[in-house]
Amino acid sequence: MCGIVGFTGKQQAAPLLLEGLKRLEYRGYDSAGIAVIGDAGIAVEKVSGRIDNLCEKTDNGKAIFGTTGIGHTRWATHGAPTDLNAHPHLSNDGRFAVVHNGIIENYAVLREELKAKGYRFLSETDTEVVVHLVEMFYDGDLKSAVLKTVSRLEGSYALGILCTDQPDTLFVAREHSPLILGVGVGENYFASDVTALVSYTKNAIYMDDGEIAELTPQGITVYDCRGREVEKPVSRITWDVEAAEKGGYDHFMLKEIMEQPQAVQAALTPRIRGKDIVLDDFELTAEDLRNIDKIVITACGSAYYAGCAGKYAIEEFCRIPVSVELASELRYGNPIIDEHTLLIVVSQSGETADTIAALKECQRLGAKSVAIVNVVGSTIAKLADHTLYTWAGPEIAVATTKGYTTQLAVLYLFALYAARKLGRLEDAAYEALLDEVLSLPQKMQQAIDKNHALPALAKKIHTFHSLFFIGRNTDWAVALEAALKMKEISYIHAESYAAGELKHGTIALIDEGQSVIAVCCNERLLDKTVSNILEMKARGAKVIAVAFQGERRVIAQADDIISIPHIEPIFSPALAVVPLQLLAYYVARENGCDIDKPKNLAKSVTVE
Numbered sequence: 046m047c048g049i050v051g052f053t054g055k056q057q058a059a060p061l062l063l064e065g066l067k068r069l070e071y072r073g074y075d076s077a078g079i080a081v082i083g084d085a086g087i088a089v090e091k092v093s094g095r096i097d098n099l100c101e102k103t104d105n106g107k108a109i110f111g112t113t114g115i116g117h118t119r120w121a122t123h124g125a126p127t128d129l130n131a132h133p134h135l136s137n138d139g140r141f142a143v144v145h146n147g148i149i150e151n152y153a154v155l156r157e158e159l160k161a162k163g164y165r166f167l168s169e170t171d172t173e174v175v176v177h178l179v180e181m182f183y184d185g186d187l188k189s190a191v192l193k194t195v196s197r198l199e200g201s202y203a204l205g206i207l208c209t210d211q212p213d214t215l216f217v218a219r220e221h222s223p224l225i226l227g228v229g230v231g232e233n234y235f236a237s238d239v240t241a242l243v244s245y246t247k248n249a250i251y252m253d254d255g256e257i258a259e260l261t262p263q264g265i266t267v268y269d270c271r272g273r274e275v276e277k278p279v280s281r282i283t284w285d286v287e288a289a290e291k292g293g294y295d296h297f298m299l300k301e302i303m304e305q306p307q308a309v310q311a312a313l314t315p316r317i318r319g320k321d322i323v324l325d326d327f328e329l330t331a332e333d334l335r336n337i338d339k340i341v342i343t344a345c346g347s348a349y350y351a352g353c354a355g356k357y358a359i360e361e362f363c364r365i366p367v368s369v370e371l372a373s374e375l376r377y378g379n380p381i382i383d384e385h386t387l388l389i390v391v392s393q394s395g396e397t398a399d400t401i402a403a404l405k406e407c408q409r410l411g412a413k414s415v416a417i418v419n420v421v422g423s424t425i426a427k428l429a430d431h432t433l434y435t436w437a438g439p440e441i442a443v444a445t446t447k448g449y450t451t452q453l454a455v456l457y458l459f460a461l462y463a464a465r466k467l468g469r470l471e472d473a474a475y476e477a478l479l480d481e482v483l484s485l486p487q488k489m490q491q492a493i494d495k496n497h498a499l500p501a502l503a504k505k506i507h508t509f510h511s512l513f514f515i516g517r518n519t520d521w522a523v524a525l526e527a528a529l530k531m532k533e534i535s536y537i538h539a540e541s542y543a544a545g546e547l548k549h550g551t552i553a554l555i556d557e558g559q560s561v562i563a564v565c566c567n568e569r570l571l572d573k574t575v576s577n578i579l580e581m582k583a584r585g586a587k588v589i590a591v592a593f594q595g596e597r598r599v600i601a602q603a604d605d606i607i608s609i610p611h612i613e614p615i616f617s618p619a620l621a622v623v624p625l626q627l628l629a630y631y632v633a634r635e636n637g638c639d640i641d642k643p644k645n646l647a648k649s650v651t652v653e
């Protein structure tokens with residue numbers, strides 16, 4: 046997804062902008078550019094492809110002079126990833142430059158209007174209308190031109206704007222797209238993502254929708270949509286540079302897989318007081334919970350699969366019906382939701398466009414909402430009635446790992462919390478289950494430490510064109526996530542199936558040598574899954590099984606075993622997924638894939 050950065054101060058801007066853009070690389074992009082105000086006006090450099098190309102073109106920024114500038118990484122939506130379509134875009138008179146994240150939905154109408162007034166368009170982007178609007182509205186008052194411009198825009202945007210008449214000023218604007226201001230000493234910054242700011246400042250202002258801001262080296266002023274000054278709190282960023290860097294691992298994804306025991310610990314421990322679970326800044330009373338007749342979990346991708354696994358725990362302990370809905374479907378699905386629905390929104394980034402839209406739609410229909418989110422101050426965290434942060438720290442690799450397992454940890458806590466409030470779990474059962482959840486970090490560490498054979502197993506399967514992941518109930522939820530991990534980073538077709546469904550069609554694809562990965566941690570259904578393994582083997586498939594250590598029924602049948610420590614099966618997805626993330630990682634490494642930035646994918650999907 047696109048990323049934006051801006052700087053104004055006394056230092057040369059271009060090297061800082063390039064550095065900031067590099068920190069946004071993980072979001073996925075296909076072109077990049079910077080614009081800096083110098084003595085001769087605005088200098089713009091942009092390239093399709095990697096930021097390294099931009100560094101080469103500008104001698105790492107040293108070839109561009111000026112202390113105020115903006116930068117952009119583009120992930121193409123309107124128009125191909127070419128140099129011309131890359132941002133920043135310049136006004137026809139060369140006095141203004143703009144970078145933009147998001148989508149201007151009414152750009153076609155605006156484009157026609159501006160063309161009729163004589164403005165020339167050089168790109169196919171939706172963004173270019175913005176810079177021409179600023180030029181059109183400018184009469185010497187940049188703030189007023191920005192306010193008039195944003196009043197004409199529909200859609201989502203985080204904008205960074207330069208004007209040669211105010212060479213040390215940046216203007217920014219936000220609507221439905223993340224934008225954070227970095228507060229420095231004698232210099233100030235903006236970025237679409239905190240990771241681009243952490244090495245320069247730990248003090249941040251989180252902009253809200255409808256706000257614009259003016260940044261100079263001396264200060265930051267935020268205004269509402271009518272131009273009135275708004276007092277904004279300065280928050281402290283708790284992530285450090287180290288947390289946003291690789292820390293000795295070859296890839297962010299591997300680092301993040303290895304960090305999961307600590308990340309899950311961080312999600313769990315602060316919420317435990319003795320034997321009680323304490324939600325962060327809110328409480329759901331027994332009466333609140335009795336007023337709920339169903340829970341809807343909505344999310345996209347892996348966060349949706351976390352919801353699929355969490356559903357089993359909530360239904361089992363609370364006996365409240367739970368439906369898990371893809372946000373992209375729910376938002377247009379005319380859902381049956383009212384004030385008796387509790388909506389749980391799950392999102393690592395807190396910025397996923399479909400998830401935001403589904404949340405808004407359900408809120409409109411009266412649902413109460415709880416968000417499970419990693420990124421503090423993100424749009425979903427702000428919109429939801431209540432937020433439970435996963436506290437996983439920055440997740441840089443595009444494929445989520447610790448984001449997913451910390452979502453599960455929070456969902457499990459929520460299930461136990463709600464069940465206890467409702468009086469649906471005896472104290473002894475509740476305490477035993479809580480102990481099991483709290484054992485997750487230690488057992489995850491064991492699951493990492495004990496599975497030395499995964500790189501060798503990856504060598505056995507990395508040339509396959511297709512893999513099947515099967516399981517029942519909670520094991521199926523794991524199969525869904527494990528198959529997604531495999532396909533997105535190794536580009537091997539991977540399909541997950543509820544094991545009981547195989548006979549209804551998919552078994553036709555099982556042939557001699559086909560590889561099947563069977564998740565076998567749901568003890569109650571194990572005999573059934575083992576029968577499915579036998580059916581696969583009878584047709585010549587090789588089976589890799591994930592099972593609890595020493596589980597003889599599985600060891601006797603599988604060709605290869607990945608074992609994990611025993612845990613209450615309903616919580617096993619958070620454990621069983623760990624070696625499968627590693628397996629996907631090693632397969633992708635064997636195949637020489639760009640693991641942290643898989644092709645066609647972006648970290649934060651801020652467009653529909």
Ligand code: F6R
Nearest residue numbers: 346347348392393394397444445
């Ligand atoms: C897969 C992956 C994606 C995200 C999905 C939702 O590894 O990372 O499927 O889970 O795009 O993103 P968030 O959680 O940020 O809403």
